[in-house]
Amino acid sequence: MTTYDKLLRIKTDRGAGYLVLLDPDHRSVPELSAMARECEAQGADGFLIGGSLLFSDHFDALVRSIKEAVSKPVILFPGSSRQLSRHADAVLFMSLISGRNPQALIGEQVLAAPLVHALGIETISMGYMLVESGNVTAAQFMSNTSPIPREKPQIAVAHGLAGQYLGMKLLYLEAGSGAEKSVPETMIQAVSHTVSIPVIVGGGIRTPHDAAAKVRAGASFVVTGNVLESEENHSLVRAFAEAIHQGPGDKTTT
Ligand code: 1GP
Numbered sequence: 001m002t003t004y005d006k007l008l009r010i011k012t013d014r015g016a017g018y019l020v021l022l023d024p025d026h027r028s029v030p031e032l033s034a035m036a037r038e039c040e041a042q043g044a045d046g047f048l049i050g051g052s053l054l055f056s057d058h059f060d061a062l063v064r065s066i067k068e069a070v071s072k073p074v075i076l077f078p079g080s081s082r083q084l085s086r087h088a089d090a091v092l093f094m095s096l097i098s099g100r101n102p103q104a105l106i107g108e109q110v111l112a113a114p115l116v117h118a119l120g121i122e123t124i125s126m127g128y129m130l131v132e133s134g135n136v137t138a139a140q141f142m143s144n145t146s147p148i149p150r151e152k153p154q155i156a157v158a159h160g161l162a163g164q165y166l167g168m169k170l171l172y173l174e175a176g177s178g179a180e181k182s183v184p185e186t187m188i189q190a191v192s193h194t195v196s197i198p199v200i201v202g203g204g205i206r207t208p209h210d211a212a213a214k215v216r217a218g219a220s221f222v223v224t225g226n227v228l229e230s231e232e233n234h235s236l237v238r239a240f241a242e243a244i245h246q247g248p249g250d251k252t253t254t
Pocket of ligand 1 (some may be wrong): 175179225
């Protein structure tokens with residue numbers, strides 16, 4: 001079964017999936033691996049690894065170590081063509097479709113493609129959309145693009161449909177890591193009720209209550225990153241998982 005099929009299965013079985021973002025720069029390899037193991041035990045459905053910038057030189061070792069620590073999918077979420085590793089289960093092969101920066105639309109993908117081919121990693125094509133979130137996020141600044149205005153859900157719908165018609169298998173509505181305001185439910189609802197591919201939502205989600213609202217609005221997957229980075233919040237993983245796994249078909253127990 002491909003990693004993409006596993007993601008679809010999670011959505012079918014649990015209503016929606018909970019993905020934990022691990023930023024390679026925020027902790028050591030042993031710490032991030034231990035955190036991934038703990039998150040898996042508490043109900044996380046998979047892991048995204050990546051960041052807008054990369055300072056550390058342990059990316060490959062980190063992916064390998066996390067892959068050894070957990071059995072749930074380990075998926076690259078690369079901020080650039082430098083963030084690739086053969087040890088991952090798949091890479092989100094993404095294009096920043098909300099922007100008009102050719103490097104983020106197709107340039108990095110051309111740089112990454114030969115390496116992805118050589119490494120033999122499964123690719124999951126994804127339309128990545130930045131949504132205005134109250135502050136300038138790293139993704140917005142580094143990509144040199146304007147986010148979709150948060151009060152204009154129809155602009156997000158048009159981008160989502162364009163991504164779907166271009167053959168993308170996932171959409172990601174992104175407020176940005178550490179966003180002041182998360183993606184509005186009205187926008188999630190408008191996009192997810194129009195497109196027929198799964199919608200991932202992340203950025204600025206700090207409580208299980210927020211995460212549940214994103215799922216009720218139509219998110220197929222919810223991502224959290226920053227909120228779990230302080231030790232005292234690790235206990236939130238189970239509450240996030242329970243809030244997100246609200247589908248009638250939730251057949252799994254943790
Ligand atoms: C960023 O959506 C993710 O790509 C996670 O954001 O760190 O704000 O949870 P946070």
